[in-house]
Amino acid sequence: MKRRDFLKLSAATTGAALIPVHNLYAQDEKLSPDDPQAKALNYVEESEKEGQRCDNCVHAKGDLESEWVGCNLFPNKQVKASGWCNVWAER
Incomplete structure (x- = not known):
């Protein structure tokens, strides 16, 4: 392998290692009604509509x-x- 090819490969490998990887198997956390965005949209866990x-x-x-x-x-x-928020729209 030529020195130039080695340096190109090394740079590409190092750069790829810096890219964050999203864990596809991670469980999303459950939204709390106390979350600021949930409060802004009046999210509730039990719909009254x-x-x-x-x-x-x-x-x-x-x-x-x-x-x-x-x-x-x-x-x-x-x-x-069974929840609801102000942005609810019929599917």
Whole structure:
């Protein structure tokens, strides 16, 4: 291997090691109603609106049959499927 090729490979390998890797197996934490963003959107864990729940909202993602679901509004957090917030929109 030529010295120039070795230096290019070394630089590329070192640079790749600096790129953060997202753990695909990490569990998202559950959203607390006390979270500042949750408070701003009036998030509650038990919806009082007839037919409006997080699990039938357009922003919900993931397994919509679970007790906790992902939400596009709260990245890396899960919301209670029976919850609700001001941004609820019909799926």
